[in-house]
Amino acid sequence: MVTWGGIADDFTGATDLAGNWVARGLRTVVTLGVPDAADLAGITDADAVVIALKSRTAPVREAVRESLDALAALRALGCTRYYQKYCSTFDSTPAGNIGPVTDALLAALDTDRAVVVPAFPDAGRTVYQGHLFVGDRLLSDSSMRHHPLTPMTRSDLPGLLGPQTSHGVAVVPLPVVRAGAAALGAELDRIAAETDTPVLLVVDAVENADLAVIARATAHHPLVTGGSGLALGLPATGEPAHAAMPVEDGHRVILAGSASTATRAQIAHARAAGVPARKLDLAALRADPDAEVDAIVAEVTAAWAAAPRTPFLVYAVGSQDDIQRETAPDQTPAGELVEAALADCARRLADAGARQFIVAGGETSGSVVRALDVRRLEIGPALAPGVSWARATTADGLPFNLALKSGNFGATDIFTDGWQALD
Ligand SMILES: Nc1ncnc2c1ncn2[C@@H]1O[C@H](COP(=O)(O)OP(=O)(O)OP(=O)(O)O)[C@@H](O)[C@H]1O
Numbered sequence: 431m432v433t434w435g436g437i438a439d440d441f442t443g444a445t446d447l448a449g450n451w452v453a454r455g456l457r458t459v460v461t462l463g464v465p466d467a468a469d470l471a472g473i474t475d476a477d478a479v480v481i482a483l484k485s486r487t488a489p490v491r492e493a494v495r496e497s498l499d500a501l502a503a504l505r506a507l508g509c510t511r512y513y514q515k516y517c518s519t520f521d522s523t524p525a526g527n528i529g530p531v532t533d534a535l536l537a538a539l540d541t542d543r544a545v546v547v548p549a550f551p552d553a554g555r556t557v558y559q560g561h562l563f564v565g566d567r568l569l570s571d572s573s574m575r576h577h578p579l580t581p582m583t584r585s586d587l588p589g590l591l592g593p594q595t596s597h598g599v600a601v602v603p604l605p606v607v608r609a610g611a612a613a614l615g616a617e618l619d620r621i622a623a624e625t626d627t628p629v630l631l632v633v634d635a636v637e638n639a640d641l642a643v644i645a646r647a648t649a650h651h652p653l654v655t656g657g658s659g660l661a662l663g664l665p666a667t668g669e670p671a672h673a674a675m676p677v678e679d680g681h682r683v684i685l686a687g688s689a690s691t692a693t694r695a696q697i698a699h700a701r702a703a704g705v706p707a708r709k710l711d712l713a714a715l716r717a718d719p720d721a722e723v724d725a726i727v728a729e730v731t732a733a734w735a736a737a738p739r740t741p742f743l744v745y746a747v748g749s750q751d752d753i754q755r756e757t758a759p760d761q762t763p764a765g766e767l768v769e770a771a772l773a774d775c776a777r778r779l780a781d782a783g784a785r786q787f788i789v790a791g792g793e794t795s796g797s798v799v800r801a802l803d804v805r806r807l808e809i810g811p812a813l814a815p816g817v818s819w820a821r822a823t824t825a826d827g828l829p830f831n832l833a834l835k836s837g838n839f840g841a842t843d844i845f846t847d848g849w850q851a852l853d
């Protein structure tokens with residue numbers, strides 16, 4: 431019976447949440463986009479279903495509509511609890527899309543509160559006094575300050591969320607969490623009873639033990655919101671529930687559209703280790719995208735011919751200077767060019783025999799996975815906190831091994847050593 435329904439605002443985030451549910455013993459399926467009736471009928475024996483949307487940077491109305499469609503699909507599956515998954519670095523703008531989606535889900539579920547828990551200590555995300563930290567830095571002092579789509583220039587969650595929601599936002603500090611689930615639950619009740627309108631409750635958490643307390647205190651809440659960390663706070667229902675993941679025989683490719691610091695370090699490491707690589711040429715893409723993709727495919731297939739088991743890395747950003755933030759009004763933004771090119775590369779390289787993909791970046795993963803026409807993922811072993819191998823099948827039944835890596839997740843050697851589970 432499906433209990434949990436996840437609504438994730440990007441594809442890497444969806445596999446991140448799914449991986450953590452799997453780690454707690456929940457059999458979890460990820461659908462890419464809102465599932466139709468046929469997709470729903472194919473979901474059997476799952477405890478949790480995550481619907482991956484590409485709504486993080488979509489227009490607000492679209493993000494809300496898609497999230498409500500996802501909620502309706504999850505309700506149709508019989509879910510009784512819902513998890514709005516957004517980025518552990520709270521990627522959003524003053525317009526949204528975190529707050530508007532939470533408001534809409536609260537209204538649709540007719541509930542008066544939702545906790546806000548971006549903390550994911552295993553990945554270095556902690557919340558203290560309502561402020562979000564990335565490692566030892568405030569969010570606004572981290573590399574997220576320079577994100578090409580959602581630059582995060584402040585760290586206080588009420589300040590970030592306030593402009594995005596029509597509801598009140600309260601902070602529940604760490605000592606209340608450390609007082610245990612009963613005390614935390616009583617405090618959440620007290621705050622919720624103070625107003626007639628729903629309230630968003632930012633709860634501090636710096637360790638997994640704090641997440642376990644929050645999970646217990648919210649066990650009766652229809653809706654929780656956060657990064658994936660809160661899923662790790664659930665009581666384990668058994669051994670990790672990884673899907674069997676047959677290794678698909680074929681070539682390996684890494685597609686990195688992410689501009690994040692961790693991805694850049696992973697690219698530098700892979701290049702230093704001799705992984706054949708090609709950086710997208712933005713000027714060439716602007717001039718003639720098909721010709722640039724033709725040239726990439728020719729280079730990758732030649733490299734595979736020489737070394738069939740060696741992955742090839744196609745990437746967008748080697749250093750901060752590569753990021754083009756401004757474009758003339760009549761020009762396609764660089765990010766769109768990159769996503770379209772990597773999506774095209776994915777399709778063409780799959781036709782040429784690629785069966786094992788690591789894709790870096792949430793937006794990038796959305797574009798790539800759509801181009802591959804993958805409808806659902808079954809989650810396999812983890813490569814890093816928040817990153818798992820998955821078995822993917824296209825609408826035509828073509829199977830892949832796919833790992834969708836969030837921009838700032840994964841150790842430096844993930845592009846060289848992340849393949850071990852497939853060896
Ligand atoms: N040179 C560039 N100039 C501007 N934008 C770029 C450039 N290269 C890539 N991009 C865009 O930057 C965006 C990066 O977002 P993406 O979500 O893929 O990665 P990320 O933010 O690092 O990952 P995550 O969302 O998982 O944290 C994509 O839309 C990508 O196309």
Ligand SMILES: O=C(O)[C@@H](O)C(=O)CO
Binds near residue numbers: 442
């Ligand atoms: O929560 C995270 O940090 C990731 O799953 C993510 O959403 C990055 O795109």
